[in-house]
Amino acid sequence: MDTLRYSSIAARSPKFWMLLIGLALIAVVGVLSAHHMEVEGHVITGMNNQIVWGLPHVFAIFLIVAASGALNVASIASVFGRAEYKPLARLSALLAVALLAGGLAVLVLDLGRPDRLIVAMTQYNFKSIFAWNIILYTGFFAIVGVYIWSMMDHSMQKYSKKAGLFVFIWRLILTTGTGSIFGFLVARSVYDTAMLAPMFIIMSFAFGLAFYVLVLLASYTWTQRPLGDFVLNKLRNLLGVFIASILYFVAVYHVTNLYATEHHAVEKFLLVDGGIYTTLFWVGQVLIGGLIPLALIYMPQTKNCRKTLMAACAMVIVGGFAQVYIIVVGGQAFPLELFPGMEVSSAFFDGEVSQYCPSIWEILLGIAGIAISLLLVTVGVAVLEFLPDSLSDKIVEAKK
Amino acid sequence: MNNVVNKAYKLLRKSEQVTDEQKTDQSKRSFIGGLVGASGLAVAPGVMLYQIASAKPADQAVTNKVRWGMLVNVNQCTEDCDACVTACNDEHGLWPEEGSSTDSQWIRKLTVKDPSTQNTKSFPVMCQHCEHPPCVDVCPTGASFKREDGIVLVNMHTCIGCRYCMMACPYKARSFVHEVLEDQLPSTPRGKGCVDSCNMCVHKVDAGDNTTACAQACEKDGHQAIVFGDLNDPQSEISKRLKDFGGTQIRADLGLNTGVRYQGL
Numbered sequence: 001m002d003t004l005r006y007s008s009i010a011a012r013s014p015k016f017w018m019l020l021i022g023l024a025l026i027a028v029v030g031v032l033s034a035h036h037m038e039v040e041g042h043v044i045t046g047m048n049n050q051i052v053w054g055l056p057h058v059f060a061i062f063l064i065v066a067a068s069g070a071l072n073v074a075s076i077a078s079v080f081g082r083a084e085y086k087p088l089a090r091l092s093a094l095l096a097v098a099l100l101a102g103g104l105a106v107l108v109l110d111l112g113r114p115d116r117l118i119v120a121m122t123q124y125n126f127k128s129i130f131a132w133n134i135i136l137y138t139g140f141f142a143i144v145g146v147y148i149w150s151m152m153d154h155s156m157q158k159y160s161k162k163a164g165l166f167v168f169i170w171r172l173i174l175t176t177g178t179g180s181i182f183g184f185l186v187a188r189s190v191y192d193t194a195m196l197a198p199m200f201i202i203m204s205f206a207f208g209l210a211f212y213v214l215v216l217l218a219s220y221t222w223t224q225r226p227l228g229d230f231v232l233n234k235l236r237n238l239l240g241v242f243i244a245s246i247l248y249f250v251a252v253y254h255v256t257n258l259y260a261t262e263h264h265a266v267e268k269f270l271l272v273d274g275g276i277y278t279t280l281f282w283v284g285q286v287l288i289g290g291l292i293p294l295a296l297i298y299m300p301q302t303k304n305c306r307k308t309l310m311a312a313c314a315m316v317i318v319g320g321f322a323q324v325y326i327i328v329v330g331g332q333a334f335p336l337e338l339f340p341g342m343e344v345s346s347a348f349f350d351g352e353v354s355q356y357c358p359s360i361w362e363i364l365l366g367i368a369g370i371a372i373s374l375l376l377v378t379v380g381v382a383v384l385e386f387l388p389d390s391l392s393d394k395i396v397e398a399k400k
Numbered sequence: 401m402n403n404v405v406n407k408a409y410k411l412l413r414k415s416e417q418v419t420d421e422q423k424t425d426q427s428k429r430s431f432i433g434g435l436v437g438a439s440g441l442a443v444a445p446g447v448m449l450y451q452i453a454s455a456k457p458a459d460q461a462v463t464n465k466v467r468w469g470m471l472v473n474v475n476q477c478t479e480d481c482d483a484c485v486t487a488c489n490d491e492h493g494l495w496p497e498e499g500s501s502t503d504s505q506w507i508r509k510l511t512v513k514d515p516s517t518q519n520t521k522s523f524p525v526m527c528q529h530c531e532h533p534p535c536v537d538v539c540p541t542g543a544s545f546k547r548e549d550g551i552v553l554v555n556m557h558t559c560i561g562c563r564y565c566m567m568a569c570p571y572k573a574r575s576f577v578h579e580v581l582e583d584q585l586p587s588t589p590r591g592k593g594c595v596d597s598c599n600m601c602v603h604k605v606d607a608g609d610n611t612t613a614c615a616q617a618c619e620k621d622g623h624q625a626i627v628f629g630d631l632n633d634p635q636s637e638i639s640k641r642l643k644d645f646g647g648t649q650i651r652a653d654l655g656l657n658t659g660v661r662y663q664g665l
Contacts, residue, residue, distance in 0.1 A: 038593070040579070041577070041578050041579035041580060041592045041593065042502070042576065042578045042579075042593075043502050043578040043579040048501035048502045048578070049501060049502060049503075049504075049505070049566070049574075049575050049576060049578075050501060050572075052563040052566040052567060052576060053563060053567065111560050111561045111562055111593070112559070112560065112561015112562070112563070112576060112577070112592070112593030112594055112595070113559065113560050113561045113593040113594065114560075116558070116559075116560045116561075117560070119541050119558050119560055120540055120541055120560050120562075123541045123542055123558060124540070124541070124542070125536075125539055125540055125541060125542040127536075127537050128537065128538050128539055128540045128564070129538070130538060130539075130540035130562065130564050131540040131541075134540060181564075184538070184568075185534075185538075185567055185568055186534075186570075186654065187534065187568070187569070187570030187651065187654065188567070332567070336570065336571075336572050338510070338525070338570070338571065338572075338650055338651060339512050339650070341514075341515075342512045342513060342514055342515070343512070343513040343514075343515055344510060344511070344512050344513075345510075345511045346508045346509060346510045346511065346525075347498070347499075347505070347508055347509070348505045348508040348572065349501065350508070350510055350572065355501075
């Protein structure tokens with residue numbers, strides 16, 4: 001077992017089938033929910049003409065952002081030449097594709113006219129960052145596919161480094177594009193900042209890595225393959241740096257906003273009296289998604305502890321979800337300022353904080369996105385050689 | 401005596417003859433009148449068709465020689481009047497339920513109060529038909545588009561219902577159709593799952609009516625707070641008013657050059 005070998009999951013245990021069927025059922029329920037939404041119209045959802053993007057978009061954007069970050073591990077190996085990450089690269093690329101597919105599925109199924117997807121694929125307004133994202137997302141599938149091929153096919157391995165570099169650049173542009181979906185909305189106070197694009201990149205690093213570590217731990221535990229502490233501690237430290245970076249970006253975002261008087265109202269809303277959004281920020285994003293996982297990662301007592309690493313990853317995902325919720329829904333809940341400094345009211349809810357309560361259909365559709373992602377990973381590792389037989393310290397350290 | 405009777409008889413006959421002549425004249429007149437009326441009825445549709453043809457033949461593209469716009473005089477708009485809103489709902493078959501957060505509203509009355517002076521103003525806000533519309537910029541399929549004459553519309557055949565335009569619009573002017581529509585009007589095509597907004601009564605504009613439902617209703621109610629017209633024509637009422645009294649744009653800082661301007665804001 002001293003050499004690195006990859007293999008698919010040979011054992012088709014009942015546990016494996018239960019996982020597969022369970023994920024497929026969740027995905028089917030989500031698709032049926034989307035169908036119900038399409039037949040009845042979005043009136044059955046919690047979304048309205050004030051909160052036009054709701055929970056499905058939170059799930060979709062979270063998964064798309066995480067997809068880009070999940071590729072980080074592969075990039076570190078291919079682009080930055082860190083050989084100890086190379087055994088982890090295949091799963092990293094598979095997870096990236098799977099997360100993107102799950103996110104896009106939710107996004108597409110929430111469209112008012114999902115039957116017109118072909119229109120979105122054939123008619124482009126190149127001034128729209130959304131249209132560019134459609135190209136970036138579909139391109140991502142293609143080039144990550146080539147990247148996986150270059151890693152798996154011995155004759156193609158000479159292209160692996162170049163493919164890795166190309167994918168790395170592509171995904172940076174992709175996440176910049178996703179952040180810019182919001183960053184370009186100059187009229188909305190929460191979004192009007194160039195900070196969003198780079199912040200989305202650093203968010204992707206953390207969310208994607210958290211997903212990656214959880215999938216890695218689950219795969220190796222369930223298939224009883226050796227997984228050493230060396231790999232996990234590398235990833236643990238990396239996750240710590242990414243969590244701290246998010247906190248830094250969030251701090252800069254709010255401090256720069258607080259400097260400008262015109263943004264005081266929106267900052268007060270987000271940080272002090274925004275109700276659910278304020279709670280999500282301090283408890284969800286900062287505490288659960290930032291400070292506690294940082295403590296779990298860097299406390300000397302938790303070194304080599306897998307349970308705390310898993311807890312830290314889960315918290316990063318929960319905190320990240322809260323962060324995306326604040327950006328997507330909170331950003332719309334704060335009233336549009338048509339007349340800054342004035343008190344505005346109308347029969348169309350002008351000047352009011354918009355209300356949003358997600359419906360069960362949206363929740364089911366969103367969860368289906370995660371299920372689709374995990375289903376693809378499960379099928380992927382079962383049929384193709386994504387996972388090394390062993391990631392023991394001996395094997396990974398030998399790659400250094 | 402006989403002479404007197406004869407004279408009287410002749411006079412009576414004469415008067416009767418006069419009355420008959422008058423009757424003949426009247427019937428002639430009514431005949432001619434009817435003829436003219438009938439001719440008028442026969443010719444009128446042609447004249448109307450000619451008017452339509454002179455407005456914009458259906459096979460002729462819209463040009464940028466005109467830029468349609470509206471001027472809202474806030475000082476002439478009263479807080480208790482919502483004639484423009486009702487007219488818009490009737491013209492386009494919107495009829496939103498009161499308090500509904502999902503029904504389409506193309507025009508709404510805004511009440512704006514200055515907290516430092518307590519000065520309150522009430523006026524309508526609708527799609528501002530920007531020269532550089534953010535909704536058009538962000539639409540991935542190009543379904544949101546601006547006509548050459550400045551009217552911003554949604555192509556109901558290519559809108560995929562992503563609602564990005566609603567996120568981008570600084571004026572909250574767009575609505576998403578949340579449920580199946582019934583009793584739609586042929587002049588205003590709309591559909592579940594698509595986004596719609598004020599279309600500046602494009603069907604009326606193309607028919608050469610040179611007005612919108614809201615402007616008509618406002619005029620009918622005697623406020624005359626909304627003037628519709630060609631911003632490119634210096635002789636148009638709207639251009640003259642803008643030149644004489646000025647006009648402001650909502651969120652002018654965004655540099656969108658709106659087609660809807662306000663006086664007295």
